[in-house]
Amino acid sequence: QIAIMNCFGLLLLFHVASSVKHSLRYFLTATHGVHDFPEFFGAATVDEVQVGYCDSNIKTAKPKQDWMMKLIERNPEHLEWYSQKCLGSQHVFRANIDILKQRLNLTKGPHILQRMNGCEWDDETGEVIGFNQYGYNGEDFLALDLKTLTWTAPKSQAVLTKLIWDGEKARLEHNKNYYIYKCPDWLKNYIRHGKSFLQRTVHPSVSLLQKTPSSVVTCHATGFYPERATMFWRKDGQELHEGVEKGEILPNNDGTFQMSVDLNISSVTAEDWRRYDCIFLFAGLKDSITTRLDRTMIRTNQDESSQIRIVIAVISVVIAIIIIAVAFTAYKKRNGKSTLKLDSSSNLIKYKLNKIN
Incomplete structure (x- = not known):
C-alpha cells in the first residue's frame, strides 16, 4: 500500500x-x-x-x-x-x-x-x-x-x-x-x-494552527476550489521565503482541496507579530484572503488539552459529589430513610430526609 x-x-x-x-x-x-x-x-x-x-x-x-x-x-x-x-x-x-x-x-x-x-x-x-x-x-x-x-x-x-x-x-x-x-x-x-x-469558485476556511507556543505557526486553508491556488507568508507586505515551508495541495473527500504554509517564529518578537500575515490567492483572481498573525486567533494542541483537563476536573468533582451523597445517604439510612428529588428550576439535587418516628 x-x-x-x-x-x-x-x-x-x-x-x-x-x-x-x-x-x-x-x-x-x-x-x-x-x-x-x-x-x-x-x-x-x-x-x-x-x-x-x-x-x-x-x-x-x-x-x-x-x-x-x-x-x-x-x-x-x-x-x-x-x-x-x-x-x-x-x-x-x-x-x-x-x-x-x-x-x-x-x-x-x-x-x-x-x-x-x-x-x-x-x-x-x-x-x-x-x-x-x-x-x-x-x-x-x-x-x-x-x-x-x-x-x-x-x-x-x-x-x-x-x-x-x-x-x-x-x-x-x-x-x-x-x-x-x-x-x-x-x-x-x-x-x-x-x-x-x-468552473465554480469556492473560497476556503483559513485557520492558524500551532502545536506548542514555540513551534511553527501553520496557516491552513481548506474547502477551496479549484485547486489552482497559492499561499504564502508576508512581512510588512513583502512575501517571505526564509523560514517558510509550503505544503502540497491535497484533495478533500467532498471534491474541494486543502493546503498549508508554515512560518518559523523562533526569531519573531512579540512586538513584531503584527507585521506578519498569511495570504491565500486563487490563480488568475485579484481578490485574496489575508489572515494576520495574531496569538489570540491561534488554535493549539495545548488549548485542546486544557479543555480536556477541565472536562476531566468537572467529571471528577461530580463523581466525588455522588460518592459523598451515596455515603451520606447510606449513613442516614441507619436512622431513617431518604428520597432523592430533582428540583428542575435550579437543576440542583436536593435530599429530603423523612424521619421515622
Whole structure:
C-alpha cells in the first residue's frame, strides 16, 4: 500500500499551472499480493475532479458527479464503453505484471503496475498535450513521447520493454490519434456539461494552527476550489521565503482541496507579530484572503488539552459529589430513610430526609 501511494505521488506531480488549461486524466492500478485491496481499479478526473471509478470488485464503471450522471443518462453507450475498457484493462494489466515479474526476475511481492494517461487542452491557444506514463512498484517505468512515437525508459530495467513496445507501430499510431484528437474532444464535451461545477469558485476556511507556543505557526486553508491556488507568508507586505515551508495541495473527500504554509517564529518578537500575515490567492483572481498573525486567533494542541483537563476536573468533582451523597445517604439510612428529588428550576439535587418516628 505504501508503494501504491508513492507511485501515485510520482504520477500526480504533473499539475495544471494555468487557469485556462483543462485536463482529462485516467489512473489505472493493478496489484498482486496486496491484501485488502482490489486487484485492479481505475479513476477518471476532469480538471482534477474525480468523475468516474471502476474496480475488480464492482466490475463496472460508475459516474461520480451529478453532471456526469446526467450525461450518462443521455448517452448510456458512453458508460458501457468505459465498463468494457475497465474490464479489458484489468486483464491486460494482470498479464503485464506476470510478464514483468519474469522479465525482471522478481519473485517476492507485492507488485503494483500503474498508468496515468490523458490529455490537456488550453481553451485560449487551442494547444493539446497528450501523455501516457507507467509506474512499476513505486517508480517511474515508461513514458510515451508522442512527437517521436517512441517510449522513454528512465531505468535500465525498462529498456527491454521499451524496445518491444517501440516496435508496435500500429499501437503507437493508435495512441497518437487518441491523445491528440479523441481525448481532447471528450474533454471539451465534459467541460461543456460540467461547466457550472468545474468552473465554480469556492473560497476556503483559513485557520492558524500551532502545536506548542514555540513551534511553527501553520496557516491552513481548506474547502477551496479549484485547486489552482497559492499561499504564502508576508512581512510588512513583502512575501517571505526564509523560514517558510509550503505544503502540497491535497484533495478533500467532498471534491474541494486543502493546503498549508508554515512560518518559523523562533526569531519573531512579540512586538513584531503584527507585521506578519498569511495570504491565500486563487490563480488568475485579484481578490485574496489575508489572515494576520495574531496569538489570540491561534488554535493549539495545548488549548485542546486544557479543555480536556477541565472536562476531566468537572467529571471528577461530580463523581466525588455522588460518592459523598451515596455515603451520606447510606449513613442516614441507619436512622431513617431518604428520597432523592430533582428540583428542575435550579437543576440542583436536593435530599429530603423523612424521619421515622
